Amino acid sequence: MDLDTVRTFVAAAGAGQFQEAAAELAVTQQAVSKRIAALERDLGVRLFTRTPRGAELTIDGQAFLPHARELLRAAERAVASVRAGSRPLRVDVITSRSAQSGLMRDFHRAHPEIELDVVMLFDIEKALAAIRSGAIDVSFRAVAAPGRPLPEDVESVRVLDEALQLLTGPAHALAGARSVTVAQLAGHRIWMPGIVPGTEWAAYYDDLVAEFGLTIEATGPNFGSDALLDTVADTPALATFMGEQTRLVWPAGHGLRRIPVTGPTPVYPHSLLWHRDNPHPALATLRDHLAAVAAGHGAPGTWAPDWAIAR
Amino acid sequence: MDLDTVRTFVAAAGAGQFQEAAAELAVTQQAVSKRIAALERDLGVRLFTRTPRGAELTIDGQAFLPHARELLRAAERAVASVRAGSRPLRVDVITSRSAQSGLMRDFHRAHPEIELDVVMLFDIEKALAAIRSGAIDVSFRAVAAPGRPLPEDVESVRVLDEALQLLTGPAHALAGARSVTVAQLAGHRIWMPGIVPGTEWAAYYDDLVAEFGLTIEATGPNFGSDALLDTVADTPALATFMGEQTRLVWPAGHGLRRIPVTGPTPVYPHSLLWHRDNPHPALATLRDHLAAVAAGHGAPGTWAPDWAIAR
DNA sequence: ACCCAGCCACAACCAGCGGTTGTACGCATA
């Protein structure tokens, strides 16, 4: 099916006749007639009843019309998503399940008229390059990675400290605990196969390990969170870390436990990054929104790496 | 833009390489390469970075991908809307602003998973023919028109009695009234240019006029409800009837008044019609829903034509 | 009553889009 054909259908339905639609589309009446005939052949139904002074929609045509319009709108949005200038606000997040996505969902609920596109870049280096080139508008990242200060044309604000929780199966030694201290975790196997070396969040976990003497295994291929949850649920000696706001969908009955960590609580420092000169009109709205909902950071009893910028 | 091209893009993005996508689509790798190149040329952006062992999405490609998927879903829905068997429930209403649309909005809220298509047929005769032929599944109509009993293979249930209200401009003689009686309306000019002779709702107003000695003018072309409201707002001697649930969007400041009518209150008897043997799975759900929300009909102090079937 | 205006469908023709095969190139890996 061709979008030009759909456009022709909508034009003909609106005009009530092929001739006028043809003029509108700058083609001949015969071309419109052939396009409509082809569409009717493809769909297997008659869309118009031809009359001596025009063409009016059949019932099938009436039912098809709103879907055709929606199809054209979807095409318009798709094209707009890559149009330079006046494209949707383009946001980089770490994963689709992170707290960052939750923030963006909230923002979307508050401002449904603002078009958003979400992308997932490799790490903060890529994100910074994309921000400076204008390929993306904002990024949610922990900044800055050790020894790599932010370039001066990129601004940032810390928007959320997300507490890490321990995730265990029902047979884990700590499964019954209301909460655990970081010190208690030393000696336990913590498995995080999703960690990709070289990223800023890998650096975060490196610091966490170094600070509290934990054991985090990043070995083995990452088959996705489903496989991770399956394994953790079935392996008594295995646990993993997970942001408190991470949305999980796992099969019921696995008996997974989310256990708060204290003494101190490791928090992941989400910051919003953007280019100083980015003119996108939705950027200010997003910054205002996040400023309004942002919880305080550096709260007592929490831990984050030294290099996490606190502004 | 061609949907086959979009499908190719989605397949290539999913596969991570053109070769595999080509196999999936049963075309050659060269064809995929050309399609993607054409799409990139159309959009004016690069969607993939070609690597020696595949092709991965650029940032633009990542942003475009969900829109492309949505485009394909929209196309799927469009085709499904006219597919014989297992198509969306097809509902006939009088106008998009009527109380019937409100009922369908409620139903959609209660059952968002049920696909609906709304069409607007000329009158109950067309609706009955469409119901019997299977072209539509259900119809909201006042039944039956005088002297025309429902065929025995069509069933109906009265789902809503909608009170009529008087709509006037701020300078109308009755503009200040909290309510008016039908008797008070005799002698006033009531203008309803939307009435189409031969329809069952024209018959309704004919009966209303005959019963209470009213004057309803249906003269003049119908330029739509906006023009009607404009004229009524500006003409002190003119009023019109409107269903109490009719949703209006009129420019603010017109000072339009909606005045309840009593003694008795004319009500428009909306019934649901369907074919006895219609197997559509959503039909029973709709009937159950309407049965649950249906207000009683034939309430004391209301008036409807004799021929309105009371079941 | 008849003719013409207006609109759609069919036929013939042709350009170019979009497919195929064949080939070259680049980069990983053994």
Added chain:
DNA sequence: TATGCGTACAACCGCTGGTTGTGGCTGGGT
């Protein structure tokens, strides 16, 4: 260094989808 894998470019060609030309139908004006 050779080989495998994946992409891009070139040449070729069939068929889709446009155009012009024409005929048929119907309702309204003369």
